Amino acid sequence: MTCIDKIDPAAPRAAVAVTSNHLAAELSETLKLAVPLALTQLGQIAMMSTDLAFIGRLGSEAVAAAALAHTVFFVSFTFGMGLVSAVAPLAAQAFGARDPHVMRRALRVGLWVALFMALPLMFLPFHGESVLLALGQAPAAAHLAQQYLFGLVWGILPALWFIALRGFMSAVNRPEPVLWITLAAIPANALLVYLLLYGKWGMPEFGLFGAGLATTTVNLGMFLAGVWFAARRRPFRKYHVFSRIWRIDRPLMGKLVAIGAPISLSFLLEYGMFGAAGLLMGLISTPALAAHQIALQIAAILFMVPFGVGMAATVRVGHAVGRRDPDGLRRAGYVAVLISGTFMSVMTLAVILARFEIATIFLGEASDTAAQLTAMLLLIGATFFIADGVQTTTAGALRGMNDTQVPLLFATISYWLVGFASAYALAFWTRLGAPGVWIGLSLGTAVYATLLILRFRLLARRLGK
Known part of the structure; x- marks a missing residue:
């Protein structure tokens, strides 16, 4: 009997079936992760659109100022977001290797990097009016944009911290809390913008500064909600993510920055x-x-x-x-x-x-x-x-x-x-x-x-x- 004779004729079909099962399982697991994360991103767009809808009632000049402010703000925020995004691959690799210690360290260094980067990242929004004037924008629009930036700028740090928590939660296959927090934040943001922008229900009328301050407040609330989930709810609490939070892990921090x-x-x-x-x-x-x-x-x-x-x-x-x-x-x-x-x-x-x-x-x-x-x-x-x-x-x-x-x-x-x-x-x-x-x-x-x-x-x- 030759080697060919010994081959089970059902083996190729079994291999195809195994491969198909693996692909189906991968498709299912990816969708379980991707759907909440995609809906979270759409929720962020919904909050921005709500802001612009309320600001639009102040006139086209206010809308133009908000657009300019977002341009300046996102130049700074995008840089910090890229750095903190490295928490996800580091934590995911540790999860695959069944190393909860490194998972905890990955989140910790992400939080520290966000803290160290927040003040430098706030420099550009604090000087947004000067930057916009240097780029040839109208003085009135640049001044209004600066008022909006004065409210937005304080939200950089809690927003970056929330991204670090999102990366950790995704790494353990549980991105749903991030989606729940975002869905709750949409109406909360709309209400705060309405109150602080127009001065309703006895609140002071802050104008564009109030709209930015409302967004900052919501970012802080989202971060605090994320901390609660990470510290108190399963499966996150078993990782003790805030244990020895004061320790700065320089080697892993260097790796996070390099990525x-x-x-x-x-x-x-x-x-x-x-x-x-x-x-x-x-x-x-x-x-x-x-x-x-x-x-x-x-x-x-x-x-x-x-x-x-x-x-x-x-x-x-x-x-x-x-x-x-x-x-x-x-x-x-x-x-x-x-x-x-x-x-x-x-x-x-x-x-x-x-x-x-x-x-x-x-x-x-x-x-x-x-x-x-x-x-x-x-x-x-x-x-x-x-x-x-x-x-x-x-x-x-x-x-x-x-x-x-x-x-x-x-x-x-x-x-x-x-x-x-x-x-x-x-x-x-x-x-x-x-x-x-x-x-x-x-x-x-x-x-x-x-x-x-x-x-x-x-x-x-x-x-x-």
Whole structure:
């Protein structure tokens, strides 16, 4: 009897069944993590939209000031958010390795890094008016923006602490408390903004400063609620996450900074490219800038779901790294990318079909120049939306392997050498104008997504060997 004769004919079918079961299990586990995280991100967008809706009643100048204030604020906050985001992969790898001691240390160093970074990060918002005036903004709008920033700036530290807690809770496969806290924060934020912005129910009328102060208060409340869950509720309390909180773990803190700093810079490169694209639109025309802002808002809403899936991918890949499971690592990464790609494909089709209605909702008349241009940009965004979802999810998977430095290089090349350069060239060296800017954004994002997928394949194959 030959070796071939000895092979069980049912073995290939059994192997396929095992693989299918593993994929189904991975899909289920990823969705359990991703859905609460994605809904949490959408909740954050809902709070921002509520703020703008209330501020809008003060007039267009107040809305413009709020937009400028958010631009300044998020430059600082994004850098801190990238650093603290490194808590998730460190804690997830420790969870996979069944090392609760390192899990506790990961959260602890995240909280300390947030504290050390908070004061430097507050410098820019405290001087927002000077920065905006230096960039050529109108003095009245810059002054109003500064009032809003004076209220917002104090919320940086509790917001960063909440992100650290979110990373820890996700690492132990329990992101639901973060979602519950966010859902409770939406009406609380709306009520506080209403009271402090307009001075209702006997409260002082603080204007834009009151709106910022309300957001800061809600951020503090969310952090305190997160502390309660982490310290008192199962399964978190068994990790004793606040035990010896005063101890500064310098080696692990250095590792967190080494992982998190490239994430921060990548976020800033991406954020900077879209900000620069807005400046290009402003040079083209006012309708072009309005259309760009609306299309970008739609993109931001859609982006929240794959961003949540990317956070889930960080955790799932981190678990596989911790338990030394290269097959599980590959499954976690590819399943997450499949989820994001499928979701964004469906939503992109919906946006294409409803692009004129979306423009009308924001701008009124569908025949308006800005509305027509908005519909065109949303059509061009068909490739951009999908690539954007794939890149953020793949980047999340790479973070689960602590791979953040090479993606930073990819972001520099893709967003600026390809994306912004193409946007500028197509907008001003051809007759494309505003559509050329979005074609450039789409090219840069597609290149970034492709490079990240190739990087993930390379590392997954290398770890498998």
